[in-house]
Amino acid sequence: MAKSARQAQVEKAALYPLDWVEERSGLVGYTKWFLFRNVPRDINWMQTLGAATLTAFLVQATTGVFLAMYYKPDPDSAYASIQNITNEVTLGWLVRGMHKWGASLFIILMFLHMARTFMFGAYKYPRELNWITGVLLLVMGMAEGFTGYLLPWDQTAYWATVVGININATAPIAGPFLAQFLQGGAQIGPETLAKFYSLHMLVIPGGIMALIGLHMYLVVRLGVTSPPWSKTAAGRPRGEGEEPEGYGAYREGLIREHKEEDEAS
Amino acid sequence: MSDGTDNHDQAPGSSLWPIGFAIGIACILVGLVISWPAAVLGAAITIVFGVLWIRDTARTHAPVDSDPAHALVDGTPSEAQIAAEGEHLETYGRAGFLTLATIGLGGVIGAGVVLPSLGFAVLPSFMGEGIETNPVDLGPLENFPEGTFVITSFTGSKRQGDVSRRTAYIRNNGLSAEKEPSFTIIYSRCVHLGCAVQPNGPRFEDEAKTYKDVTITPVKPAGFGCPCHGGAYDNEGNRTAGPPVRSLDRYAFSIVDGNLVLGDHFSVGTVDGTAADAVMTRYPVAYPGIHVDGISKWLYPLPVPGAGS
Numbered sequence: 265m266a267k268s269a270r271q272a273q274v275e276k277a278a279l280y281p282l283d284w285v286e287e288r289s290g291l292v293g294y295t296k297w298f299l300f301r302n303v304p305r306d307i308n309w310m311q312t313l314g315a316a317t318l319t320a321f322l323v324q325a326t327t328g329v330f331l332a333m334y335y336k337p338d339p340d341s342a343y344a345s346i347q348n349i350t351n352e353v354t355l356g357w358l359v360r361g362m363h364k365w366g367a368s369l370f371i372i373l374m375f376l377h378m379a380r381t382f383m384f385g386a387y388k389y390p391r392e393l394n395w396i397t398g399v400l401l402l403v404m405g406m407a408e409g410f411t412g413y414l415l416p417w418d419q420t421a422y423w424a425t426v427v428g429i430n431i432n433a434t435a436p437i438a439g440p441f442l443a444q445f446l447q448g449g450a451q452i453g454p455e456t457l458a459k460f461y462s463l464h465m466l467v468i469p470g471g472i473m474a475l476i477g478l479h480m481y482l483v484v485r486l487g488v489t490s491p492p493w494s495k496t497a498a499g500r501p502r503g504e505g506e507e508p509e510g511y512g513a514y515r516e517g518l519i520r521e522h523k524e525e526d527e528a529s
Numbered sequence: 530m531s532d533g534t535d536n537h538d539q540a541p542g543s544s545l546w547p548i549g550f551a552i553g554i555a556c557i558l559v560g561l562v563i564s565w566p567a568a569v570l571g572a573a574i575t576i577v578f579g580v581l582w583i584r585d586t587a588r589t590h591a592p593v594d595s596d597p598a599h600a601l602v603d604g605t606p607s608e609a610q611i612a613a614e615g616e617h618l619e620t621y622g623r624a625g626f627l628t629l630a631t632i633g634l635g636g637v638i639g640a641g642v643v644l645p646s647l648g649f650a651v652l653p654s655f656m657g658e659g660i661e662t663n664p665v666d667l668g669p670l671e672n673f674p675e676g677t678f679v680i681t682s683f684t685g686s687k688r689q690g691d692v693s694r695r696t697a698y699i700r701n702n703g704l705s706a707e708k709e710p711s712f713t714i715i716y717s718r719c720v721h722l723g724c725a726v727q728p729n730g731p732r733f734e735d736e737a738k739t740y741k742d743v744t745i746t747p748v749k750p751a752g753f754g755c756p757c758h759g760g761a762y763d764n765e766g767n768r769t770a771g772p773p774v775r776s777l778d779r780y781a782f783s784i785v786d787g788n789l790v791l792g793d794h795f796s797v798g799t800v801d802g803t804a805a806d807a808v809m810t811r812y813p814v815a816y817p818g819i820h821v822d823g824i825s826k827w828l829y830p831l832p833v834p835g836a837g838s
Contacts, residue, residue, distance in 0.1 A: 339689075340690070427723060427757065429723075430816055431818070434819060436829065439816075440816050443816055449835070453686070
């Protein structure tokens with residue numbers, strides 16, 4: 265069906281901003297290249313768990329940024345500021361709830377994603393680095409949980425942190441040093457709260473974002489794993505554009521092997 | 530590049546510079562413990578031998594022209610060969626120098642930013658900056674009846690305020706065999722993982738006394754118990770059950786103008802004897818869950834600076 269001149273004009277006007285950006289940055293093309301990748305034909309719903317984990321992290325990052333606008337990391341006012349967020353600030357109960365429950369969801373999703381990767385054998389060559397960065401992300405995610413738990417500064421938070429720091433202290437040789445670094449001195453006090461706040465909202469999230477970038481780069485470069493019951497092994501090559509050299513040959517080899525197996529049977 | 534020819538003969542790996550470099554590093558480490566001048570000397574040795582080592586390595590790995598296209602054709606150098614030769618020399622000379630200079634300068638600038646920041650992030654925890662040096666005055670001796678424990682709650686650090694509120698179980702043992710006053714002062718934190726240990730016995734809230742912000746409540750415990758993981762102790766703080774690895778920490782004391790004043794906090798392996806006759810070895814205060822005596826103490830060989838008295 266031919267477009268009318270008017271339709272074409274409207275379309276052109278609507279797409280003009282995108283074309284403007286594309287011409288100057290190539291970003292539209294890169295985004296399309298990033299989003300519209302070939303994946304194995306028999307991909308599984310379980311393989312959405314990674315994206316779900318990423319979404320959970322983004323929820324934490326977004327709500328956390330806004331919670332930081334109302335939270336006061338000081339022993340005299342921390343608890344009161346949490347009460348204020350929960351009971352007084354408009355929609356504070358909702359955003360704090362999202363952050364609190366989202367934290368558990370983030371951890372749970374990380375474990376489910378990890379279990380999927382393990383069950384599908386997706387940690388094997390050439391994806392070992394993806395597993396390693398994933399394990400580091402898991403550790404940092406749990407460190408987020410540990411540091412965030414202290415911030416409400418109530419009895420649960422305080423004693424959980426006392427026990428948590430002392431568990432760290434029992435590690436041979438380095439344990440006491442780690443514990444003392446975490447509590448920022450000889451005792452848990454104002455320094456501990458400020459330090460945990462800084463770790464929780466700046467240091468560890470920065471590390472997580474960097475590692476997520478690396479993790480995603482590897483996913484895009486190496487492609488999505490087929491499920492273990494798949495016959496096409498490592499998916500199909502991209503329709504156009506250059507393959508990464510070493511890996512392309514490897515993938516061709518895999519596909520050829522499986523074809524031979526199919527023909528033999 | 531007039532000296533370019535005589536360097537390719539060197540066999541790699543025969544250099545002595547790394548050994549000097551290692552000696553320099555060792556000097557720095559020993560110097561950090563012993564004295565600053567030694568550390569500075571070590572740094573100088575490290576830098577000198579490091580530079581020599583890098584120079585040596587750079588010479589050994591200087592590019593060797595093995596491209597057959599550059600071989601002489603009919604004894605005369607071709608135009609392409611001359612061009613390539615010029616390019617090649619240029620690559621080693623200026624580009625190599627600029628690369629090294631960029632990496633070196635970048636490293637120096639990066640270290641200038643990162644090292645102070647890291648030191649600022651890590652070192653204050655180990656300088657003992659948060660430790661309160663003012664002794665805690667617990668009030669007149671009459672508030673501590675002889676032979677019974679009192680739950681004493683006090684503020685450990687005026688600067689930190691309520692977050693430094695601590696509890697000790699104090700028993701006035703009367704006079705010791707040497708006619709000296711004797712107090713058993715047990716710190717309330719469990720030596721498993723640091724929860725608050727509770728006295729197993731009736732409290733006498735109506736006999737409670739206060740002195741400034743110190744509260745003193747008599748109690749008749751048959752030992753102490755931890756609500757978190759079930760650690761149990763007798764009245765001397767010796768472990769009787771559960772996961773703790775040593776006896777409860779204690780405080781030393783002094784008596785100033787008729788008032789009981791809290792002294793150094795210390796850790797205890799085990800306590801022999803009871804009350805005024807109790808005998809124990811004082812260890813520097815250790816984190817809960819850490820062995821202070823026996824073979825297991827070798828798991829924690831390094832003292833933590835700034836950990837308190």
